[in-house]
Amino acid sequence: MLLPRIVSFRLRILFRGVFLLLALATLALALSVLQQEKQLSYNNYQSSFKKTQQQISATLRHPAGQLALLNPPSEQQSIALHPLLLPFSALDFDDQSKVQQAIAISGCLLQYGSAGSLCAGIGNNPWAGGYIYVAGSFNSPTLVPHPRAGQIMDQSHRLKVSVALRGQRYDWIAPFEEDGQSNKKTLGMRGRLTGYLASEENTPNAKAIKDFRGWIWQKGICNQAEQDRLDSEEELNTCNKNTFFSLRLPIAVFQEALFEKKRPVWPPEDLDQIQIHVAVFAPGSQQAILDSNQAASASPFSLRDLQSSLLPGEVLTIRKLGEQRDLIKLIGGTEEPDDSWNLLTRLIRRLPVDEYDVDLVSREVISTPLDNYEMTLKADVRSVSKSLAVVATRMAGFVAAMLLALLLAWLLIEISIIRRITLLTRRATALSSTFKASDAGALEQFNVSDLRSADELGVLASCLHDLLRRVKEDVEREGIRTEQEKQMWHAVGHEIMSPLQSLMALHGGTDDQSNRYIARMQQAIRVLYGSASPSEAFQSTVLQVNEIDIIPFLQHVAHNAPCVGIADVEFINEQEIESLMVRADEYSLEDVVTHVLRNAERFRLLDTAISIRLQASDSAVLINIENQGPQIKPELIDKIFEYGVSDQAESGANGNRGQGLFVAKTYMAKMGGTINVHNLADGVSFVLSLQRGLH
Numbered sequence: 030m031l032l033p034r035i036v037s038f039r040l041r042i043l044f045r046g047v048f049l050l051l052a053l054a055t056l057a058l059a060l061s062v063l064q065q066e067k068q069l070s071y072n073n074y075q076s077s078f079k080k081t082q083q084q085i086s087a088t089l090r091h092p093a094g095q096l097a098l099l100n101p102p103s104e105q106q107s108i109a110l111h112p113l114l115l116p117f118s119a120l121d122f123d124d125q126s127k128v129q130q131a132i133a134i135s136g137c138l139l140q141y142g143s144a145g146s147l148c149a150g151i152g153n154n155p156w157a158g159g160y161i162y163v164a165g166s167f168n169s170p171t172l173v174p175h176p177r178a179g180q181i182m183d184q185s186h187r188l189k190v191s192v193a194l195r196g197q198r199y200d201w202i203a204p205f206e207e208d209g210q211s212n213k214k215t216l217g218m219r220g221r222l223t224g225y226l227a228s229e230e231n232t233p234n235a236k237a238i239k240d241f242r243g244w245i246w247q248k249g250i251c252n253q254a255e256q257d258r259l260d261s262e263e264e265l266n267t268c269n270k271n272t273f274f275s276l277r278l279p280i281a282v283f284q285e286a287l288f289e290k291k292r293p294v295w296p297p298e299d300l301d302q303i304q305i306h307v308a309v310f311a312p313g314s315q316q317a318i319l320d321s322n323q324a325a326s327a328s329p330f331s332l333r334d335l336q337s338s339l340l341p342g343e344v345l346t347i348r349k350l351g352e353q354r355d356l357i358k359l360i361g362g363t364e365e366p367d368d369s370w371n372l373l374t375r376l377i378r379r380l381p382v383d384e385y386d387v388d389l390v391s392r393e394v395i396s397t398p399l400d401n402y403e404m405t406l407k408a409d410v411r412s413v414s415k416s417l418a419v420v421a422t423r424m425a426g427f428v429a430a431m432l433l434a435l436l437l438a439w440l441l442i443e444i445s446i447i448r449r450i451t452l453l454t455r456r457a458t459a460l461s462s463t464f465k466a467s468d469a470g471a472l473e474q475f476n477v478s479d480l481r482s483a484d485e486l487g488v489l490a491s492c493l494h495d496l497l498r499r500v501k502e503d504v505e506r507e508g509i510r511t512e513q514e515k516q517m518w519h520a521v522g523h524e525i526m527s528p529l530q531s532l533m534a535l536h537g538g539t540d541d542q543s544n545r546y547i548a549r550m551q552q553a554i555r556v557l558y559g560s561a562s563p564s565e566a567f568q569s570t571v572l573q574v575n576e577i578d579i580i581p582f583l584q585h586v587a588h589n590a591p592c593v594g595i596a597d598v599e600f601i602n603e604q605e606i607e608s609l610m611v612r613a614d615e616y617s618l619e620d621v622v623t624h625v626l627r628n629a630e631r632f633r634l635l636d637t638a639i640s641i642r643l644q645a646s647d648s649a650v651l652i653n654i655e656n657q658g659p660q661i662k663p664e665l666i667d668k669i670f671e672y673g674v675s676d677q678a679e680s681g682a683n684g685n686r687g688q689g690l691f692v693a694k695t696y697m698a699k700m701g702g703t704i705n706v707h708n709l710a711d712g713v714s715f716v717l718s719l720q721r722g723l724h
Contacts, residue, residue, distance in 0.1 A: 041447060048439040052432055059428045063421055064380045070413045074340075075389065078408045081338055082391040085345065088338075089395045089404065092116050093136030093330045098347070098397055099153070101356050102331050103301045110149050110305040110321040112161050113137050113329070114296045116398060118154035120162040122275040125246050128164050129273065140327035144168040144271075145319040149305050151283075153398045155295035159283030160240075161192060163276040163307055167319040168269040172218050172247050173312040175204035181231050184312050188222055188243070188274065194303040195282060200227035203243050203276070217249035222274060240279035247272040274309075296399075332357045342409025350394060350401040361409070453490065572614035572699045576722035579611045579650060583641055586622050593623065595630045597638040604645065610722030611650050617696040618719075621704070622654070624689035625715045629656040632713070645721070652717040660708040669706060670694040 088094045095116035116135055121127040132138055137148040147165035175185035187204040203222035224241025251268035286293040297303070308317040332347065339345055339361035347356045389408030394401055580602065587600035622641075629639045633656040644651040661669060668674050672691040690704075697704045702719040 041451075044442075044447065045439070048435060052435050055428060055431050055435070059424075060380070063376075063417070067380050067413065067417055070417055071410065074408070074410065074413050077340070078343075078389055078391070078406075081340070081343070082393070082406050085335055085338055085406065086393050086395065086404065088335065089347075089402075092134040094395075095397050096135045096137055097330050097332045097334075098356075098395065098402055099296075099399060100300075102333050107304075108322065108324050110139070110147060110307065111301055112303055112305060113148075113150040114300060114399075115150040115152055115162075117152060118398070119152040119157040119160075120150075120164070120275070120277075122162060122164070122242065122277045123244060125244070125273060125275070128275045132164055136330045138165075138329065139321075139325040141319060141321070141323055141325055144269075147307060147319070147321055149307075151296065151300070153296070155283075155287065155293045159280055159287055161278040161280055161303075161305065163190065163278060163305065164274065165307065165319065166271060166273045167309055168252065169247070169272050169309075169311065169318055170267050170269060172205050172207070172220070172245070172272065174207035174218075174220060175223075177206055182225070183231065183310075186312060187310050188276070189227060189306075189308045189310065190224075190276065190278065191227070191306045192278060192280065192303065194280070195299065197282065199278070199280070201225065201238065201241055201278070202227045202230050203241065205245055217270065218245075218247040220245055222276060238279070241277070243274060243276040245272065245274040333359070335359055336362070340409075340412060342412045344405075344407045344409075346405045347395075348403055350403050356402070453493075570699075572617050572696065574612055574614050574700055576610045577613055577615050577618075579609050579613075579643070579652075579719070580606060582615065582618070583622075583643065583652070586619060586626075587641055590626060595626050595639070598626060598641065599638050600641045600643075602643055604643065606643065606645060609643070609645055609650060611719040612722055613700045613702070613719055614696070617700065621693040621696050621717065622652075624693045625654050625704075625717075627689060629654060629713070629715070632656065633658045648721055650719045650721055652719070653714055654717070655709065655712060655714045657712040661706065661713055666706065666708075670704070 089098060096113060099114040099116060115131075115137065117131060120131055132148045135148075135150075137150055138146045139148065140146050145165070145167045147163065149161060149163045151161055169186065172186045173184070175182055175187070182202060182204045185204045187202055190201045190203065192199045201224045203224045205220050206223050207218060207220040222243030222245055224238040224243065225235050226238065229235040248270045251270055283293075283297070305321065307319070307321045309319040310317055335345060336359045339359060341361045343361040345357075345359040347358075348354060349356060389410065391406045393404050395404055396402075583600045587598045590596070590598035626639060633639060637657040639654065639656050642653040642655070644653065665674070670690050670693070672688060674691075694704050697717060697719075700719065702717060704718070705716045707714055707716070
């Protein structure tokens with residue numbers, strides 16, 4: 030009892046199972062998408078991590094990065110100018126282009142305002158002389174030089190420089206002395222900055238300091254902002270022009286250390302405590318054009334600037350190779366507030382991803398002129414899960430909405446449809462168990478009039494009620510027609526069989542051509558006699574399949590075709606085969622060919638022939654029957670072999686019942702062959718396939 034009840038509920042179980050599977054599939058799809066997104070995000074993170082490592086490595090190998098490595102950031106911040114350890118052994122301070130190129134590549138310039146800049150540094154080789162190099166630029170009108178033998182220095186452009194270290198202080202003043210080769214209008218001005226002790230300013234016969242060297246260069250054209258409003262030679266001298274200078278400062282403490290027996294410590298350990306002050310003054314003015322004691326608007330590249338390249342959680346450490354103390358340790362920027370659902374974060378972390386458990390760590394050695402540094406970059410893959418969890422939290426609402434929609438759809442269908450269909454199903458089951466095709470009265474037991482209503486199920490019940498009424502009427506009519514047709518075939522068979530027996534007695538000789546056709550007629554009558562319908566008769570007949578020679582058979586059919594009203598039939602033996610055995614029933618095969626020839630003759634063009642061609646292979650023989658005429662409609666190609674199908678609307682009136690090709694297909698199937706049709710460019714081709722005989 031349990032099994033039949035389960036079977037009766039199988040559709041409802043299937044229906045509910047489908048909704049359950051839809052819900053599970055929705056969850057599985059969401060998890061699959063999350064896993065794919067996690068894998069994709071992790072792959073992207075790996076690629077981004079590698080690019081970050083390459084970018085940091087390239088930055089540290091650049092002279093600006095080398096400068097940052099050689100001068101790690103100090104914990105004490107001061108606006109005072111301090112010398113930097115340069116990635117060069119020395120500066121060629123006498124050559125303007127070389128100095129500008131060196132400080133631009135190394136990035137040691139401090140910006141002061143919109144036009145001022147300064148770079149102070151020492152070479153990385155102590156044997157270069159123990160100098161401090163200072164270079165910078167500022168804007169100024171045409172420089173006013175100091176006469177070489179002049180005593181008053183404050184009437185020219187001048188630099189005041191001071192250096193304080195280890196309790197000592199060095200002060201210099203360096204007035205501008207023009208070079209005789211200067212051309213103010215074209216090449217600009219060039220000259221020396223001759224150094225004197227600051228205490229001897231405006232002192233007669235002040236002695237220049239030999240090791241203090243400096244050069245200054247001023248462009249001959251005004252700055253672009255003032256170039257367009259120049260009207261006279263006087264304005265050319267008063268407009269601001271870019272001026273660049275380069276100094277070499279002798280530091281006695283450094284130079285004395287070179288002559289000591291022990292190797293000098295380089296760079297000096299107190300390098301970050303050395304303070305330099307540089308100020309540029311115009312003639313007769315005590316207000317500095319450029320003053321290093323002012324706060325710089327932009328600083329050189331520092332190792333701390335690498336922090337912006339790190340993603341949240343990534344850790345960058347740099348230390349000297351072989352040392353345990355970190356030179357600097359940077360951690361990626363702070364993470365944004367976590368908007369994710371904690372449960373989703375834990376779920377995403379459990380999703381399997383290739384190589385997710387492998388630590389992402391990159392180590393590389395960066396070489397500088399003084400030391401080698403080890404750079405270590407560690408990744409934090411947890412950021413992948415956190416960032417993905419934020420997106421997943423936003424998408425969880427859509428998944429919940431889909432699941433809720435599925436639940437509502439199931440409840441709606443269950444309550445408003447399934448319950449009513451159940452009653453309809455029970456009544457239909459009761460009808461199917463008692464109904465017989467010949468018993469029209471059983472249909473009256475299936476009464477669905479009480480299920481009629483205005484909705485879809487009510488309309489369905491009304492349609493079923495009307496349909497059953499019509500089916501009942503059709504069943505009654507079909508029974509009457511079948512009985513009448515059976516009686517008609519009995520009468521036809523009885524009336525035709527007697528004359529055929531008399532004809533067979535008159536034409537019984539084997540050399541009489543009429544004998545062949547009378548025998549075919551007798552076989553057809555035996556097939557049809559006593560059957561309820563022609564289609565049933567043809568399908569139930571049994572053929573005598575033997576091996577026949579197809580060559581003389583087709584020659585005979587083509588030769589005798591005019592006897593049955595089909596003229597101009599040609600048999601073309603292209604392969605010139607003399608004998609070819611096939612498996613077939615001779616009379617039935619002749620009926621098949623005759624039916625096809627009649628169709629070909631009925632539709633061929635006037636004065637055109639019907640051709641029969643033969644093709645043979647190792648296992649089959651193909652008979653192609655072709656005519657020239659209209660093609661078969663595409664929608665009839667697959668239906669033309671069905672009983673009662675014809676492409677002529679008036680075929681029934683002309684005696685064509687759509688039976689010939691049905692007979693042909695039925696006989697070919699019983700002989701183990703096939704028949705097909707296809708359209709040609711100028712007609713139609715029927716292809717008969719037969720099995721080859723063993724002999």
